Amino acid sequence: MMAATTTCTFTTAARHVCGANCACARASLSAKAFTPRASPGRAASLVVRAADEKKAVCVLTGTAGVEGTVTFTQSGDGPTKIVGDISGLAEGLHGFHIHEFGDTTNGCMSTGPHFNPNGMTHGAPTDEIRHAGDMGNVTATKDGCAFEIEDAQIPLSGANTIVGRACVIHELEDDLGTGDHSEPGTQGKTSKTTGNAGGRLACGVIGLTPN
């Protein structure tokens, strides 16, 4: 067990970041030489499992009856799986993005731009040139909007973690960076930064959940 704990702490510590609920945050009591963020010995039995899987959730609340829940799951260093269920959306496609900050004290402004650690322009989730926070579009039908996305650029710990940032669901379809970008800074003509997805219908902060 000791050996397993040590190994686990070492490997996860390399990925551990800022508030992430990875294994080392909970189980590094025996390895305080590396990280001090230990939770006193409560979860020794969770060590191995916690190292494998990280989870987060975002409760979306909106201005026009739009609300929902989006969960994030990441195994090891693999891609993050998003499972979402949003109600109150008009039928059709809606842009779905992760912003740099989860702070909404100044509305959209305090959430900053789309999460963009690599300094790219706006694009489709499948593009090489895209913001890491560009999740593309989700489809709403008359029955609601349930979706699953898998993405490799939105880890739940380490450098570029999305924990604590905001999810935003938009009024319109995201043009994925292929639309009008003739007037940067102007509503509706900023394809390369916003995808021209229109106003923001709902927003929430990505929070840690038990593994």
Place this chain on the structure above:
Amino acid sequence: MSAASCVSRAAVAVAPRAPPRASSSRRPTTRRVRAPPPRRDASASATESTAAESTTAAEEAPVARSLEFMVEMACGKCVAKVEHALAHVPGIDAVAATLSTNSVRVVTATASTDAIVAAIERAGFNCRLIGQGDVGAFGEELARRLGTNLRTLRQSLAAVAEFKGSAYGHGSIAGVVRFVAADERNTLIEGGLRGLKPFATYAMTVRAYGDTTRGLETVGEVYDAADDDGDDSSENARRAAGDMGTLVADANGEVTIVSRVVDARLKAWDIIGRSLAVVEQGGGGGGGGGEDGTSTGAAAVLARSAGVGENLKRVCDCDGTVIWESSPDDFTPVVVKKKLVTAVVEKKSA
């Protein structure tokens, strides 16, 4: 590591909830303190030998933090006016206004954010807090130790918990509580809440999770962490790091949290993504409503918030909203309000 720095660190660890007092001079009173990198393997004996002394001297001098405001300035005259207005706010150590970005940076230990905003608004300018925490004081070395990179670390210096009323499952409770890393050692808290039960006592805790799908039910236990030194003895063992003591509401059901240092075990970069809970003591803590309509508790996710200079976004590209038009209620349902208005109108016409 010098003995003096050990004393300071021990003082924070031993009595983190003691209110700062200006009379103590164990650390510089106004300037940022760059703590030496914590070392887990050494200094234990030095800490212990000075711990007793530190307990009595635990009233830390207020620790300064950097704040950044967006202020609607149009010319050099405006800049001068803003600087002049801030010169009259007590406790401000430094002011730097930049016209091109419409930003004003302030360094202060004792002036409240509200007082600064009020002073600028009184001078005739729109003003919003847009950043907290001096990103320049946090470098690659700390980022590496935390297993992250510099960019993410510099986005991890400030956390904000927004209580937004019933639409967010917060019942009657509304307001904002902010955390900011003043330096590697000191994390500060400041904020205000309203909609509490008048004169009631509320426990304030950082909770382990930021899952608010079922409010207080899903945010987990009180967050805990070991000290930088791995010191889990004495006071720290008895009290979880996330236990922040109590708040007492005034006659209006409001509370103001004056900027102060929190438990040294609480770091902004560790609590982002977790949540902040306020629960009335003896109130059951279920988050339900009291007889007078006030709530007995609520939890809000601790969101990542911008450091100074990290977010100068003035206009929303998606819908053209300018920062002065924004508010914390931008994501609060208006439909509910409209329905209420309609109901009232119908009632009147009937």
